[in-house]
Amino acid sequence: MGKDTSLYMFDSEKAAVNLYEDLRHRMYHTQTFRGYINDRRKAMNNDKISFDRILETIKNDINSITPDDMLEITLFFRSQIEPLFYHDSWEARNEYFETLYQYLGIFWLYEFPNAAAYYGYMHQYENYTEF
Template sequence: MGRNTEIYRFDKEKASAYLYKDLQHRIFHTGTFREYLKNRKKDLSGYEISFDKILGTVKSDINMITADELFEINLFLSDEIHSAFERESYSVRENHFLDLCKHYGILLLYELPTSTVCTSYMFQYGNYTQYFPIEEMRDVDGGINIDSKDFLCFNDYMILLTEKILSEKLNEYGHDFTENEKKVIDEIKAENINNSLLSEEVENEFIYLKDIISTDDSGPEAQTVYYAYDFFLKSLEMKSLIDLNKNPRIVILDS
């Protein structure tokens, strides 16, 4: 099984009102969430996910949920949806799952498409945090819960890096930037006018990637170049969707 990376924000009120109640009492298609966790504990050694802790977090503030806990909620809901709609196509079942998550206040921002692209994106996250340390709630399996302000700073780095890749046509095709895209880029640069380290790291990473693709055009680093257009658009979209007042935390599932 390949690597899977997903990025989430949350609606605290919906989770407290709807997700809490259904995780606590609802009998889904094949059973309850409590029964699901009991079975997981039987099957997995060292399994430490707590039903009561998850319920407490969902009730008080889902923004503080750990990546491991969110993974279990998502896996449970996904299994239930795919079981309940087993005669439907995979895409229809996935749409049902996303709609249910939205109802529960679990809002998917970005699902990376392939294992190599996941590695590429998280490589850039690791590269960024090497120079700009972020306080994280990191889990054993690799997922993280981080402050949205920190995530948006990393997201700005991704916008600037991919903008340079596209401007220099390192991906061969380039991109004709819209006026709105140019405005966002200019705003990021203006906000970081005194942040020389950020501009230096964008430049250094660009040079590194340019060198890498001359000898390796299939590895995760090269995917930053060849997937730059999609990274750029999704980063812009996430920047527009994340409201620091409503979405104070971001969870990245990475397994």
């Protein structure tokens, strides 16, 4: 089983205000982001996951966020929002996520359908940036 690979673009100013405040204070469906991170740290026995580091990165410049930290953010939103749309279509869910992410300064650009497509893209991107 592979991990989905998505490309995002960020609006640093929106993220520094909206995403930062939401993750810092907002109670979503069943928990806060802080509670989610604490649960993940315990469940995975992983001290590398850091609520404070993620928020600091978002506040300073979300463009420097690590893939692992971005994964924690997207997993949190999926865990908190998808249950609210249990009876709705995938289109309705995706539309809500797109609206929410744009408000938070996160713009989903593309999701690679498989590892081969991802590695093909990375190869072409490397060629493009090198030459």
